[in-house]
Amino acid sequence: MRVLSSLTLLVSLLSLNVFARSTTTVNGKRNNDKNHFVKQQGTQLMVNGSEFKYLGTTAYWLSSLNSDEDINATLGNISQAGFNAVRTWAFNDVDTIPENGTWFQTIQNGTAIINNGTNGLQKLDKVMELAQNHGIYVLLSLTNNWNPRPTDNINVTDPLNAFRFGTRDVLTNNSLPRGALSNDYGGMDFYVRQLGGTQEHDQFFTNQTLIDAFKNYTTHIVTRYANHPNVLAWELANDPRCNSSINASVGCVAQNVTRWHSTLAQHVSNLDPNHIVATGHQGFFCTGCPKLFFRQAPPSPRPSPAAGTRRSARVMPLTRERILKERREAFKKTRALAKKSGQSGEGIRIRGRWVSTPTRRQQDVGMGSAFDGSAGVDSEDINSIPQIGMTSFMLFPDQNSYGTDDPNLPPFNNTVEQGLQWIKTHTDSSRLFGKPVTMSGMGLVAQNNTQAFVPFNSTVAPFAGDSSPAFGPTQQQPFASQDQVNDAFSQWLQAGVLGGIQGMIQYQWSQTGLTTQPGTVISPISNDTTTSPVSNVPTRSGVSPNDGYGNQDVGALSQIVQQVGQGFVPDQNTQGTA
Numbered sequence: 001m002r003v004l005s006s007l008t009l010l011v012s013l014l015s016l017n018v019f020a021r022s023t024t025t026v027n028g029k030r031n032n033d034k035n036h037f038v039k040q041q042g043t044q045l046m047v048n049g050s051e052f053k054y055l056g057t058t059a060y061w062l063s064s065l066n067s068d069e070d071i072n073a074t075l076g077n078i079s080q081a082g083f084n085a086v087r088t089w090a091f092n093d094v095d096t097i098p099e100n101g102t103w104f105q106t107i108q109n110g111t112a113i114i115n116n117g118t119n120g121l122q123k124l125d126k127v128m129e130l131a132q133n134h135g136i137y138v139l140l141s142l143t144n145n146w147n148p149r150p151t152d153n154i155n156v157t158d159p160l161n162a163f164r165f166g167t168r169d170v171l172t173n174n175s176l177p178r179g180a181l182s183n184d185y186g187g188m189d190f191y192v193r194q195l196g197g198t199q200e201h202d203q204f205f206t207n208q209t210l211i212d213a214f215k216n217y218t219t220h221i222v223t224r225y226a227n228h229p230n231v232l233a234w235e236l237a238n239d240p241r242c243n244s245s246i247n248a249s250v251g252c253v254a255q256n257v258t259r260w261h262s263t264l265a266q267h268v269s270n271l272d273p274n275h276i277v278a279t280g281h282q283g284f285f286c287t288g289c290p291k292l293f294f295r296q297a298p299p300s301p302r303p304s305p306a307a308g309t310r311r312s313a314r315v316m317p318l319t320r321e322r323i324l325k326e327r328r329e330a331f332k333k334t335r336a337l338a339k340k341s342g343q344s345g346e347g348i349r350i351r352g353r354w355v356s357t358p359t360r361r362q363q364d365v366g367m368g369s370a371f372d373g374s375a376g377v378d379s380e381d382i383n384s385i386p387q388i389g390m391t392s393f394m395l396f397p398d399q400n401s402y403g404t405d406d407p408n409l410p411p412f413n414n415t416v417e418q419g420l421q422w423i424k425t426h427t428d429s430s431r432l433f434g435k436p437v438t439m440s441g442m443g444l445v446a447q448n449n450t451q452a453f454v455p456f457n458s459t460v461a462p463f464a465g466d467s468s469p470a471f472g473p474t475q476q477q478p479f480a481s482q483d484q485v486n487d488a489f490s491q492w493l494q495a496g497v498l499g500g501i502q503g504m505i506q507y508q509w510s511q512t513g514l515t516t517q518p519g520t521v522i523s524p525i526s527n528d529t530t531t532s533p534v535s536n537v538p539t540r541s542g543v544s545p546n547d548g549y550g551n552q553d554v555g556a557l558s559q560i561v562q563q564v565g566q567g568f569v570p571d572q573n574t575q576g577t578a
């Protein structure tokens, strides 16, 4: 198999002894040895004096599972697949306290109530304890940018909005349980709804009342786990940006989001000097934006030692000119290749949502929304904040544009190539900061997942060509096949390794055989004949929540991860024996 043979080559290139699993303990006894915290040292992560790298997956729903046994089994499977890290939500905000199921915080009448009971933070305690037993580090995300509700200016009679904003609220009258979708656990817009005078998303970043409320929450969570050796890092927020399901104010710019990162990074690092503070933004650039923190740094004294990494003397900040020049050069190369092999290269891009005709392609000389600051995120500026201990970015081609399509390449190849280029842009630019670089999310929607796919907050249906009326129940499913998803993952992970990346997290894990319980994330489906009529007898036919990225091909995923991991985290065979 082509993919695996090139991986073998990769493995032979790399002989770093960088892997570390956290010390396994018996009987869940906590190891408080400070040597086992994940620390930043220049461009590297360190554990116990050795370089540390991680490969992880996302299971945002872990603390919402209905039994400790399920949490343990899921973490066991994740470990067995070759991962040594998992990313999960450390927030679960509710406006109404649910009858069943997990919740962490409610804010009523301006007052926050933290749930530290057995259906509250004790669930997260359990996740941390069991992760430690399995030698898995946990990246804890403190809030979410996305939390759509039907009241958020959404036209509920437009059927396409079911796909844009989540079927739970819009079309099916709450038939999916709360928490089925990743954007369904509360988040910034929850704070805005409960506390914001003005109903604008960016109040969360700028209004002192809301900043204080979120600081209060982070104080609870961060102090609770400050001494836990298995915290990989604190991720301030998933995908923070100006826009969300509640509109942004017209004045919101990247600097507002950057200042918030600085305030919260200081807060968290003061509370917990043991652990790294990470960002959780998607890595968007804002070329030409005025900076608050970014200073062009001298070259790092310890450039990443990964084989294949060129040691450039001085990396310049990303500019519009450089982006366009690199693209022109890449297109020229593929055009020459296409000519040589007699391919026309003019295939219509099925997934293409940015450009659909050759004419438009040629005219589009813009940088694209990942580079022009339109999301209100300036990753170079945020990454420069002193308290941010590692830089990060994400790769979600189904929801973002990373560049103009190369007309000489078929659609899927454009997706892969733009992903490779995006990873390279970030691993290169990370050398500006002298910090470890990580990829905190990477996902591609497979055809089998089309029905489950709910973009966080699209305002245009993301999979339509310019002339077709968006995807809906009757449209054909234009997503990647499972084989293509595997191919893309494999190439992207390799690109990360070759770029000298310190950690990568795939999005997301899918787990079957879970305990069902009415009114929870793992609810029995109405016609499930295996559900016991006696409510307190658990049945184990539940499937983990899926927002469209749940990986249905765990076999292939774990094969890829184990292959990449051999070079990247070479000691994985010693798992559980450290």
Ligand SMILES: *[C@@H]1O[C@H](CO)[C@@H](O)[C@H](O)[C@H]1NC(C)=O
Pocket: 069, 072, 073, 076
């Ligand atoms: C967790 O799962 C592992 C197997 O992966 C098992 O050995 C262990 O006993 C389980 N621990 C608990 C507390 O259930």
Ligand SMILES: *[C@@H]1O[C@H](CO)[C@@H](O)[C@H](O)[C@H]1NC(C)=O
Pocket: 108, 109
């Ligand atoms: C919030 O205020 C309303 C109206 O005064 C009251 O009915 C409700 O009990 C209050 N909730 C809490 C949690 O105090």
Ligand SMILES: *[C@@H]1O[C@H](CO)[C@@H](O)[C@H](O)[C@H]1NC(C)=O
Pocket: 116, 117
């Ligand atoms: C939960 O929090 C309350 C209020 O802060 C505290 O009194 C109680 O001891 C806590 N319970 C547990 C189990 O941590």
Ligand SMILES: *[C@@H]1O[C@H](CO)[C@@H](O)[C@H](O)[C@H]1NC(C)=O
Pocket: 155, 156, 157, 158, 159
């Ligand atoms: C809402 O969507 C429906 C169906 O697409 C459309 O007919 C109606 O005009 C829309 N309403 C508004 C206010 O946009």
Ligand SMILES: *[C@@H]1O[C@H](CO)[C@@H](O)[C@H](O)[C@H]1NC(C)=O
Pocket: 195, 196, 197, 198, 207, 208, 209, 210
């Ligand atoms: C901040 O939020 C508070 C509470 O909702 C509100 O009273 C105040 O007007 C807001 N401040 C600004 C500047 O919008």
Ligand SMILES: *[C@@H]1O[C@H](CO)[C@@H](O)[C@H](O)[C@H]1NC(C)=O
Pocket: 110, 111, 112, 212, 213, 216
């Ligand atoms: C945050 O904590 C401070 C100090 O304990 C308190 O005065 C304030 O009311 C809290 N804010 C919220 C929204 O709970």
Ligand SMILES: *[C@@H]1O[C@H](CO)[C@@H](O)[C@H](O)[C@H]1NC(C)=O
Pocket: 152, 153, 154, 243, 244, 245, 246, 247, 248, 457, 458, 459
């Ligand atoms: C999210 O939806 C709102 C309401 O339709 C819209 O104003 C906002 O621009 C959207 N944000 C993004 C990032 O698409």
Ligand SMILES: *[C@@H]1O[C@H](CO)[C@@H](O)[C@H](O)[C@H]1NC(C)=O
Pocket: 206, 251, 252, 253, 255, 256
């Ligand atoms: C947002 O940032 C801009 C640019 O720094 C600043 O002028 C503005 O006051 C900020 N807005 C708020 C509400 O803080």
Ligand SMILES: *[C@@H]1O[C@H](CO)[C@@H](O)[C@H](O)[C@H]1NC(C)=O
Pocket: 408, 409, 410, 412, 413, 487
């Ligand atoms: C497109 O990608 C496939 C799968 O990775 C590869 O086999 C094929 O050679 C690529 N085509 C071009 C024109 O690059």
Ligand SMILES: *[C@@H]1O[C@H](CO)[C@@H](O)[C@H](O)[C@H]1NC(C)=O
Pocket: 099, 100, 517, 518, 519, 520, 535, 536
């Ligand atoms: C909560 O669980 C109980 C016991 O299983 C069940 O009878 C009840 O319907 C559930 N509540 C909701 C809202 O689903």
Ligand SMILES: *[C@@H]1O[C@H](CO)[C@@H](O)[C@H](O)[C@H]1NC(C)=O
Pocket: 527
């Ligand atoms: C169960 O319900 C689902 C969703 O409505 C349906 O697709 C499926 O065919 C049903 N299965 C049986 C056995 O009735």
Ligand SMILES: *[C@@H]1O[C@H](CO)[C@@H](O)[C@H](O)[C@H]1NC(C)=O
Pocket: 448, 482, 552, 553
């Ligand atoms: C995708 O769906 C098809 C048709 O339902 C099924 O045969 C196939 O096994 C699925 N593939 C995966 C990887 O789940």
